[in-house]
Amino acid sequence: EIILTQSPATLSVSPGERATLSCRASQSVSRNLAWYQQKPGQAPRLLIYGASARATGIPARFSGSGAGTEFTLTISSLQSEDFAVYYCQQYYDWPPVTFGPGTKVDI
Amino acid sequence: EVQLVESGGGLVQPGRSLRLSCEVSRFRFEDFAMHWVRQAPGKGLEWVAGISWNSGSSGYADSVKGRFTISRHNAKDSLFLEMSSLRADDTALYYCAKGRGAYPSDSFDMWGQGTMVIVSS
Numbered sequence: 001e002i003i004l005t006q007s008p009a010t011l012s013v014s015p016g017e018r019a020t021l022s023c024r025a026s027q028s029v030s031r032n033l034a035w036y037q038q039k040p041g042q043a044p045r046l047l048i049y050g051a052s053a054r055a056t057g058i059p060a061r062f063s064g065s066g067a068g069t070e071f072t073l074t075i076s077s078l079q080s081e082d083f084a085v086y087y088c089q090q091y092y093d094w095p096p097v098t099f100g101p102g103t104k105v106d107i
Numbered sequence: 108e109v110q111l112v113e114s115g116g117g118l119v120q121p122g123r124s125l126r127l128s129c130e131v132s133r134f135r136f137e138d139f140a141m142h143w144v145r146q147a148p149g150k151g152l153e154w155v156a157g158i159s160w161n162s163g164s165s166g167y168a169d170s171v172k173g174r175f176t177i178s179r180h181n182a183k184d185s186l187f188l189e190m191s192s193l194r195a196d197d198t199a200l201y202y203c204a205k206g207r208g209a210y211p212s213d214s215f216d217m218w219g220q221g222t223m224v225i226v227s228s
Contacts, residue, residue, distance in 0.1 A: 034214035043218035095166025
């Protein structure tokens with residue numbers, strides 16, 4: 001099973017600042033990595049798939065990069081609605097699909 | 108707007124069984140893989156099971172293998188999760204999620220709001 005680790009566990013930022021979230025895989029997942037956003041009381045929402053492709057309706061301030069074992073989600077200028085928990089997910093080695101433990105982005 | 112609506116959750120005693128359902132609308136259900144993902148209170152996301160568009164391929168997390176069965180009925184736009192031998196650590200909000208493609212090895216582009224399962228005596 002491929003293990004995903006995310007850092008930092010919590011990221012404290014101010015609106016308008018840039019946020020950089022990391023996800024590391026225990027072995028290569030090629031570019032088969034996705035990022036999700038989850039706000040309290042809501043279901044997760046797909047942001048990025050294929051390491052760098054934005055999902056439908058996702059603003060351009062969200063971008064993904066990386067390949068192999070190291071990945072990054074960047075939010076270029078944080079808006080108030082971006083404060084949430086972010087999860088990475090690998091789907092290279094199925095089953096199982098695995099998720100990282102999450103990074104909480106708060107003020 | 109694409110909709111996924113889960114049902115069937117509730118309070119159940121350890122060792123008993125429960126069947127979850129997910130009804131979908133506004134997309135061609137038969138074309139896409141589907142999954143169940145759960146989230147224990149205050150915890151992260153855990154993939155539970157996935158199934159391909161035609162039920163030809165399915166897979167399970169080790170934590171539920173042999174106890175849970177995923178199935179689908181394409182003519183009724185429905186996904187199911189049969190859960191047996193339930194344990195306290197199966198307590199979670201169970202989400203139904205749509206795969207981006209026909210096979211399970213892909214990301215999940217739509218999610219339901221979840222149905223809560225509580226396993227307790």
